[in-house]
Amino acid sequence: MAQISPDVDLLPSEIDSFIIDVRESRPRGLARVLSMVENGHPSSSMILHSLYNPDRQVKTIGVTGPPGAGKSTLVNLLIDYWRKLNRKVGVIAVDPSSPFSGGALLGDRVRMQTHASDPGVFIRSMGSRGHLGGLSGATRDALEVLTSASYDPVLVETVGVGQAEVEVASIADITLLVLVPGLGDEVQTMKAGIMEIADVIVLNKADRPGIEQLETAVNASLEFVDDRTVRPRVIRCSAQTGEGIDNLTSAVDSLLSSEVVGQDNAKRRTTLILNGIIREKGSDLAKKIISEKYGSINGAIDSVLSGETTPYMIGEMFTGFLEGIQEKDNGSKQD
Amino acid sequence: MDRRIRILIGKPGLDGHDRGAKYIARALRDAGMEVIYTGIRQTPEAIANAAIQEDVDFIGLSLLSGAHNYLFPEVARLLQEKGAADIILFGGGVIPEEDIPALKKAGFKAIFTPGTAASEVIDFIQNEFQSG
Numbered sequence: 001m002a003q004i005s006p007d008v009d010l011l012p013s014e015i016d017s018f019i020i021d022v023r024e025s026r027p028r029g030l031a032r033v034l035s036m037v038e039n040g041h042p043s044s045s046m047i048l049h050s051l052y053n054p055d056r057q058v059k060t061i062g063v064t065g066p067p068g069a070g071k072s073t074l075v076n077l078l079i080d081y082w083r084k085l086n087r088k089v090g091v092i093a094v095d096p097s098s099p100f101s102g103g104a105l106l107g108d109r110v111r112m113q114t115h116a117s118d119p120g121v122f123i124r125s126m127g128s129r130g131h132l133g134g135l136s137g138a139t140r141d142a143l144e145v146l147t148s149a150s151y152d153p154v155l156v157e158t159v160g161v162g163q164a165e166v167e168v169a170s171i172a173d174i175t176l177l178v179l180v181p182g183l184g185d186e187v188q189t190m191k192a193g194i195m196e197i198a199d200v201i202v203l204n205k206a207d208r209p210g211i212e213q214l215e216t217a218v219n220a221s222l223e224f225v226d227d228r229t230v231r232p233r234v235i236r237c238s239a240q241t242g243e244g245i246d247n248l249t250s251a252v253d254s255l256l257s258s259e260v261v262g263q264d265n266a267k268r269r270t271t272l273i274l275n276g277i278i279r280e281k282g283s284d285l286a287k288k289i290i291s292e293k294y295g296s297i298n299g300a301i302d303s304v305l306s307g308e309t310t311p312y313m314i315g316e317m318f319t320g321f322l323e324g325i326q327e328k329d330n331g332s333k334q335d
Numbered sequence: 336m337d338r339r340i341r342i343l344i345g346k347p348g349l350d351g352h353d354r355g356a357k358y359i360a361r362a363l364r365d366a367g368m369e370v371i372y373t374g375i376r377q378t379p380e381a382i383a384n385a386a387i388q389e390d391v392d393f394i395g396l397s398l399l400s401g402a403h404n405y406l407f408p409e410v411a412r413l414l415q416e417k418g419a420a421d422i423i424l425f426g427g428g429v430i431p432e433e434d435i436p437a438l439k440k441a442g443f444k445a446i447f448t449p450g451t452a453a454s455e456v457i458d459f460i461q462n463e464f465q466s467g
């Protein structure tokens with residue numbers, strides 16, 4: 001397959017052929033589209049536009065939890081489960097990028113080896129590339145691509161997360177939080193954030209000492225979560241021995257087929273994607289407007305340092321700019 | 336556009352020596368590359384499939400067991416068969432000098448033997464990436 005040149009728009013015929021590759025889940029073209037989306041290729045929006053279907057029925061599962069909790073090992077077992085039911089399974093596995101070099105060691109596949117030669121499984125590793133929240137900036141769009149390729153379900157494994165990193169819950173239908181023995185004290189302080197996002201709390205490594213304490217701590221902290229209608233299910237298992245995995249798969253299955261999941265799905269996804277685009281484009285636009293007046297962002301900073309203006313005055317510029325737009329709108333209505 | 340060099344480091348066959356592969360994988364990460372490490376005991380088929388799904392620019396294979404004369408060319412053959420011959424192959428490990436010409440003929444751009452400094456590997460990759 002020919003190399004894609006990084007900054008040049010694809011021809012319409014090339015875009016069409018990539019769209020067919022995705023729809024027919026041809027690995028090479030599908031993988032290339034994922035790269036274009038990840039790299040922000042100029043044609044990626046056009047491809048995402050053509051693939052977008054708000055009513056898509058594919059189920060998505062987020063898997064999150066601290067580093068080394070067994071997320072990848074559990075994902076591997078979940079793949080097994082759906083492959084036995086003859087479902088095509090997609091996986092997006094995010095690992096941290098180094099803030100120093102920008103490089104990343106993407107090692108989640110090591111635990112998913114059993115499916116490496118299976119054409120019914122598509123696994124894609126992504127570096128977080130500076131994005132905070134446990135995902136990469138492109139994960140949401142990569143999920144759209146994989147689901148368009150008729151992988152169903154699609155699992156998203158986050159980087160090993162701390163407390164504030166709950167973004168996966170917003171892009172997945174259901175979220176599994178994987179905890180392990182030894183986290184008892186941390187669980188106490190977790191209750192305010194990450195516990196609330198989970199649909200299932202998986203107590204993994206049940207073969208290890210300390211599982212009882214973990215379960216007690218988790219249940220205790222859930223008692224304080226009273227403002228939610230559905231409490232997360234708590235399931236003990238061991239990805240190593242297989243103990244409890246049946247309970248996990250049946251809990252996941254019953255959640256996925258429940259009425260709650262999928263309700264508002266179209267609206268939720270569309271809102272999410274549009275909000276992402278507003279953030280991205282809004283900030284591009286603001287930078288452009290500032291650069292137009294001050295030459296560059298650094299130019300604006302220099303103006304502040306030389307006492308000509310303040311950051312707040314630069315912000316005020318936008319009020320004027322927006323009023324300008326409104327006047328134009330009103331003007332055109334009167335015409 | 337945010338394009339980064341993507342590389343798969345894989346160990347085909349039954350060889351369990353993984354220190355060299357991990358050392359190289361970390362060095363490439365520290366040089367700003369995205370490195371997919373797939374672990375030991377991979378079939379050539381699994382390596383070729385993973386490389387395609389991950390859309391890598393390079394595959395670096397590591398073998399210390401002596402099975403390189405079969406396993407390395409087999410990965411090259413599968414890439415060809417799957418329409419992915421544009422992925423650049425290289426390798427390393429305990430590989431006798433006399434085996435290197437045949438591996439190069441099979442499509443391996445470079446072979447790095449014990450004692451190789453990580454910087455040599457990084458230079459090779461960056462040169463290939465720029466000229467490719």
Ligand code: B12
Pocket residue numbers: 344349350351352353354355356358359394395396397398399400401425426427428429447448449450451452453456
């Ligand atoms: C440490 C070691 C072990 C450790 C391995 C630990 C581990 N997890 O890796 C243990 C003790 C487990 C072990 C076991 C065995 N070993 Co051993 N082992 C070695 C030893 C002494 C050093 C290897 C090493 O780690 N070097 C350090 C790393 C950093 O160097 P490296 O791997 O060579 O990598 C460098 C380059 O080769 C290159 N490179 C390597 N891979 C790649 C990949 C890419 C993409 C690139 C760019 C570069 C690159 O860059 C690296 C940096 O310079 C070598 C002898 C030797 N001097 O090489 C024997 C050696 C490899 N072992 C050997 C043997 C026979 C075995 C056993 C079969 C012994 C037995 N009978 O039980 C078992 C088999 C294990 C298995 N499951 O496969 C033989 C292999 C013989 C052959 N090729 O014909 C060797 C050569 C010893 C000998 N002279 O006989 N071994």
Ligand SMILES: Nc1nc2c(ncn2[C@@H]2O[C@H](COP(=O)(O)OP(=O)(O)OP(=O)(O)O)[C@@H](O)[C@H]2O)c(=O)[nH]1
Pocket residue numbers: 065066067068069070071072073074108111159160204205206207208237238239240241
């Ligand atoms: N004893 C025991 N070990 C387990 C279990 N599940 C996973 N492990 C081991 O825990 C280690 C980490 O497992 P992974 O699946 O890589 O964990 P992870 O959460 O994906 O790790 P990161 O992606 O690096 O955050 C591996 O050595 C696994 O074999 C379990 O149930 N019991």
Ligand SMILES: [Mg+2]
Pocket residue numbers: 071072073107108157
């Ligand atoms: Mg993992």
